[in-house]
Amino acid sequence: MRDNMQSAFFSNKNVLISGAAGGIGLAISQAFHRLGAHTVMLDSSAEKLQKAASTFSLDRERITEVSLDVRDFARCQEALGRLCQRIGPIDILINNAGISPKHNGQPAHFYQMSPQEWQQVVDVNLHGTFNLSRLVSPDMVSRRFGRIINLSSVAGGAYLPIVAAHYSTTKAAITGFTRHLAGELGKHNITVNALAPGRIETPMVRSVSDEYNNAIIKETPLQRLGKPEEVAEAAIYLASDSASFITGQVLDISGGWLMR
DSSP states (O other): OHHHHHHHHHTTOEEEEESTTSHHHHHHHHHHHHTTOEEEEEESOHHHHHHHHTTOOSOGGGEEEEEOOTTOHHHHHHHHHHHHHHHOOOSEEEEOOOOOOOBTTBOOOGGGOOHHHHHHHIIIIIIHHHHHHHHHHHHHHHHTOEEEEEEOOGGGTSOOTTSOHHHHHHHHHHHHHHHHHHHHHGGGTEEEEEEEEOSBSSHHHHTSOHHHHHHHHHTSTTOSOBOHHHHHHHHHHHHSGGGTTOOSOEEEESTTGGGO
């Protein structure tokens, strides 16, 4: 019954997910596709996108793959312009693209961090979120409907030694960006919310030592890592008609870790 109601809502919607080729982004893409949405999977790697899209067992005609660097506003504008001419405007945007560089499994200390690495993370995590939001929001305003969901992190509100200053700073900024957009766009019937995952079983999380992840598990009331599908379910809810009166919120998905 629940899936049928959600399918009715999403069946005529275009959903754009950045960072869609793996991890949380892929799980979100699969969830929206399962519910009948036209799923636009955006990622910087065409090869990874093709591989990710091949995992879908349902209607492949409802999948569009877009290989694009979210840092480049002009190229995003051109590509999304062509896309919307073909499939129509974007109804739901999931800003998931993000990076957290490691050096031999460890983050760079701030006092050793290169300006180039700082800029790279800011460009992908923060500027990429701005670029896509800026480009899809005018159509949302004109149609008086839209959902924007940004991927923040528990690292945006708490110290996590496994991530570096650039990552936590961009995630904190995304929280502020989310709340401002919610206030500005609400009068146009556009909701803007954020998800703040904790340690989720993704390639990014598995790239660090088991020792660190096990330490986090011990501090987590639910005593495990999260699953990408659990983040995807939260995205589905916030994008659905059931959450039409929810905006400006940051939903922590951390198994209770932030209650410490």
